[in-house]
Amino acid sequence: MPIKYIPYTPNTIEGQAVLDNITRTKRVLRYRENNEVYNRLERGMPYYEVETVEQVGEASENLIIRGECVSNCAYLKEQGIKVDLVYIDPPFASGADYAKSVYIRRNPKLAAKIKEAEQSIEMDELRTFEEKMYGDIWQKEDYLNWMYENLQAIKSIMSETATIYLHIDYHIGHYIKILMDEVFGEANFRNEIIWCTTSASNVKTDFPKKHDTIFRYVNSPEFIFNADDVRVPYAEGSLDRANRNVIGKGGMNFDSIKLNEKGKIPEDWWTDIQRAARYPGENVDYATQKPEKLLQRVIQASSNEGMVVADFFGGSGVTAKVANELGRKFIHCDVGINSIQTVRDRLVAEKANFIIKEVKDGVNLFRNPQQTMDKLATLITGLQTKVEGVSNFWLGAINDSKIGTVPVYVPDLIDSQQKLLDIPIINRIINQEIQNLSIAAKKVIVYYIDIADEKELKKFIKENNATTTDIELRDLKNLLHETVVNDELEFTCEKVENKNKDLFDAKEVYEIEITKFVSDRLQQKINEFNEKGNLQAINKGKEFDPIDISEEGLELIELISLDCKNSKGEWYSTTEIKIDKLGYVIYDGEKSKDFWNGKITSKEKPLRIKVRNISGDESIVSVE
Ligand SMILES: C[S@@+](CC[C@H](N)C(=O)[O-])C[C@H]1O[C@@H](n2cnc3c(N)ncnc32)[C@H](O)[C@@H]1O
Numbered sequence: 001m002p003i004k005y006i007p008y009t010p011n012t013i014e015g016q017a018v019l020d021n022i023t024r025t026k027r028v029l030r031y032r033e034n035n036e037v038y039n040r041l042e043r044g045m046p047y048y049e050v051e052t053v054e055q056v057g058e059a060s061e062n063l064i065i066r067g068e069c070v071s072n073c074a075y076l077k078e079q080g081i082k083v084d085l086v087y088i089d090p091p092f093a094s095g096a097d098y099a100k101s102v103y104i105r106r107n108p109k110l111a112a113k114i115k116e117a118e119q120s121i122e123m124d125e126l127r128t129f130e131e132k133m134y135g136d137i138w139q140k141e142d143y144l145n146w147m148y149e150n151l152q153a154i155k156s157i158m159s160e161t162a163t164i165y166l167h168i169d170y171h172i173g174h175y176i177k178i179l180m181d182e183v184f185g186e187a188n189f190r191n192e193i194i195w196c197t198t199s200a201s202n203v204k205t206d207f208p209k210k211h212d213t214i215f216r217y218v219n220s221p222e223f224i225f226n227a228d229d230v231r232v233p234y235a236e237g238s239l240d241r242a243n244r245n246v247i248g249k250g251g252m253n254f255d256s257i258k259l260n261e262k263g264k265i266p267e268d269w270w271t272d273i274q275r276a277a278r279y280p281g282e283n284v285d286y287a288t289q290k291p292e293k294l295l296q297r298v299i300q301a302s303s304n305e306g307m308v309v310a311d312f313f314g315g316s317g318v319t320a321k322v323a324n325e326l327g328r329k330f331i332h333c334d335v336g337i338n339s340i341q342t343v344r345d346r347l348v349a350e351k352a353n354f355i356i357k358e359v360k361d362g363v364n365l366f367r368n369p370q371q372t373m374d375k376l377a378t379l380i381t382g383l384q385t386k387v388e389g390v391s392n393f394w395l396g397a398i399n400d401s402k403i404g405t406v407p408v409y410v411p412d413l414i415d416s417q418q419k420l421l422d423i424p425i426i427n428r429i430i431n432q433e434i435q436n437l438s439i440a441a442k443k444v445i446v447y448y449i450d451i452a453d454e455k456e457l458k459k460f461i462k463e464n465n466a467t468t469t470d471i472e473l474r475d476l477k478n479l480l481h482e483t484v485v486n487d488e489l490e491f492t493c494e495k496v497e498n499k500n501k502d503l504f505d506a507k508e509v510y511e512i513e514i515t516k517f518v519s520d521r522l523q524q525k526i527n528e529f530n531e532k533g534n535l536q537a538i539n540k541g542k543e544f545d546p547i548d549i550s551e552e553g554l555e556l557i558e559l560i561s562l563d564c565k566n567s568k569g570e571w572y573s574t575t576e577i578k579i580d581k582l583g584y585v586i587y588d589g590e591k592s593k594d595f596w597n598g599k600i601t602s603k604e605k606p607l608r609i610k611v612r613n614i615s616g617d618e619s620i621v622s623v624e
Contacts, residue, residue: 001450002361005044006074008152039424045074045153046420049360054571056344057353061308062324064347065333066340067359069312072333073153075359082159083331084224084307087298087319089167089290090147101285102525102614103581104547104555105596144175146415151183154312155219162219163190163302167290173213184217191216194269195294216302229300231263232272238264266297273297276318285581286316286342295322303328317343324352335369338616345559345578349589361419369413376410379479383408389438403442409433410447410476421448421473423460434467441469447476487619489611490516500601503587509601512562512609512623517553519613554598559612564604567622571610575602 048071065072069090076083158164164184168176181189193214201208234242242259266272276282276291283289295318303309305327311319314332320343323330332343340356347354377385377395385396387405395410409429411418418425426446434444451457451473461471491514498509530546537544549555561576577600578586585594606623613619 002046002048002071002074004047006047006077006156007044008041008149008156039422041149041152045070045077045156046361047071047074047078050075050357051360052355052570053358054344054356054573055354056348056356056573057351060353060355061329062320062352062354063331064314064320064340064343064354064356065331065359066335066337066357067333067361068335069150069333070153071359071361072312073157075357076157076331081157081331082162082308083157083310084159084162085299085303085309085328086154086158086162086164087167087295087309087311088150088154088164088313089288089311089315090150090313092169092171092173104549105557105579105581105583105614140172140175142415143172144179147176148179148183150312151179155183158219159308160220161222161224163223164217164219165193165298165302166215166217167195167212168215169212170209173215177215180215180217184219188217188219189215190218190223191268195273196269196271197273197275199275214298224302224304226301226304227265228262230266230297231260232266233263234259270294270297276316282318284316284342284346286339289316290318292318292322295319296326299323299326299328314343315339317346320352320354321346321350324350330354341559341612341616345589348573348576349586351589372413373410376476376479380408380410391433391436393433393436394444397441398445400443405439405441406443406445407437407441408445408447411449419449420452421446421450421457422452423457426457426460426471427464429471430461430465430467434469443470443472445472445474447474447479449476487517487519487521487611487613487617489514489518489609489619489621491609491621493606493623496601498601503601504603506603509603510605511599511601512560512606513599514554514557514560514611515552515598517557517611517613519553519556519617521617522556522613522615523549525615552598554596556613557611558614558616559610560600561610561612562600562602562606562623563608563610564602564606567607571608571620573610574604574606575600 048067050065050067065075067075154164166176166180177192191214193216195212195214197210197212199210201210203209239259273291273293276289279291279293282292299309299319299322303323306329308329308331309319309323310331310333312333314320314334316339317332320330320332324347334340334343344356377383380395380398382398382400383396384399386392387394387397387407390397390405390407393409394407396408398406398408400406411421413419429444429446434441454473457473465471491512493510493512495508496511498504498506526547526549530544534544534546557579559576559578561571561573563572564574565572576588577596579596580586580591583595585592585596608620608622610618610620
């Protein structure tokens with residue numbers, strides 16, 4: 001349960017166009033009539049306990065927080081932290097799932113095998129070889145309700161002079177503009193920036209969609225806009241006309257306009273910034289990664305040195321990285337472990353100082369909400385998804401030999417607000433969802449993470465359930481615990497002569513050698529990949545060469561960190577190595593051409609060792 005609820009402030013500005021003004025039919029947006037959202041807004045932002053999990057470098061105000069946008073804002077508000085600039089690039093409601101490729105490390109023979117395997121498997125069948133990061137499939141109404149709550153939460157912690165940039169695209173951007181008018185006020189709208197990009201396109205029936213939209217709103221008329229810091233060169237034509245003193249089309253004499261020697265302020269359509277993939281040095285393999293140049297323009301225009309720049313859907317960490325480079329403080333938040341690890345490693349390479357925190361909202365996530373949801377479906381004994389007559393409000397149904405089909409409701413972990421089971425949800429189950437079932441269910445099972453007031457809820461069910469269906473409440477936390485199983489690690493630790501004086505200036509060092517690494521989670525994934533590949537090969541009459549992991553399992557390791565300071569509690573990485581996807585070692589953020597040899601050394605005696613596998617799961621073991 002949250003420790004308490006913190007009010008969203010302020011409420012919608014009076015007199016603004018609000019989405020409930022365009023409520024028409026059941027199918028159209030109606031979040032104002034949607035009591036669930038209304039009640040949640042009234043209740044406030046859930047404030048949970050927040051734990052410091054790691055300190056990198058020296059103590060600082062820079063933060064990385066793993067958690068949902070709304071609970072992160074509750075935490076910041078409770079700490080009295082205000083932000084001066086917000087850039088967010090939330091899921092676009094694009095109807096897609098985002099995944100990352102998992103690269104098996106080090107053994108070149110295996111790397112070659114994976115390549116072959118990839119080629120013999122159809123592209124869209126490759127998902128089993130990838131890890132899901134986050135889903136972006138929404139009902140429009142749910143998305144807008146969710147975004148409304150996020151925007152209210154973010155506004156609660158914006159300083160008086162703050163600006164927000166919201167990056168979106170055609171899928172839902174026009175609705176977002178109305179939401180932003182409502183939350184920030186039409187008078188505070190400053191720009192609709194069109195970021196134009198190019199890439200090959202096969203589209204023949206439409207104009208290829210090659211732009212994103214970035215809405216810029218300010219919190220008050222006292223906002224920051226450093227025009228001189230973002231000037232770009234004038235177009236040649238403008239310079240030429242100015243030089244020749246030509247009369248412009250509008251009758252304007254260019255000679256009379258003083259061209260600024262630093263260049264012009266970019267218009268609200270940006271064609272001079274490419275997608276991140278076009279800047280190879282920046283690529284951190286994070287789907288939807290945005291380019292640094294984009295963030296440089298945003299941060300330079302709308303903040304000053306020393307100010308706090310926040311990104312609540314931080315992804316690859318581009319905002320934090322650029323903010324740090326430009327002498328701003330940063331707050332990076334994201335709900336997925338992959339984002340937290342990616343930004344952490346990116347900032348370690350920058351020698352940045354920061355603290356990593358985690359919101360303890362009772363959900364022991366398996367990597368990210370998406371993967372946890374998938375895993376949960378397999379943990380509920382007998383659960384079948386996509387059962388006929390059972391709508392997708394339910395996760396699926398169990399077939400009970402005595403009472404028949406039992407629909408099962410599990411809160412959607414991707415939508416933070418579903419975590420609390422309260423009367424509006426139970427009401428919906430009783431009065432809508434059970435009645436909409438096209439099977440006669442004798443019982444339904446309702447899982448919950450938090451429960452508003454169990455006694456009251458049970459009383460409500462007793463008094464209001466006019467159906468003949470029993471409702472069984474179950475605590476999801478018991479199941480969530482089972483989603484996380486640690487990897488196993490065997491190693492030796494010895495004091496040896498220091499052979500690499502470039503790394504440490506010491507005669508002797510502690511050397512840890514990993515002798516065995518076992519990850520059931522990854523092995524399971526590889527087995528699934530092999531089975532699928534094999535089946536496909538059989539169907540095509542071909543041979544399949546499976547991925548084979550060595551007895552020692554070291555190919556499954558991505559990062560090893562040693563803590564020589566704390567033996568428990570928050571992690572302090574005294575020294576670490578990361579093995580890049582080609583097998584080269586990155587020492588404390590510094591790239592090298594050394595091939596990993598299974599060892600890591602440190603000057604001081606290690607107290608704990610942390611190993612991150614190639615899918616991002618971390619295990620900590622103490623060194624005796
Ligand atoms: C489009 S990506 C952001 C990409 C980022 N701008 C970059 O350049 O790498 C959206 C991110 O939002 C995160 N996310 C989704 N739902 C969230 C939530 N409720 N709270 C915080 N982060 C969330 C996802 O994990 C994902 O990393």
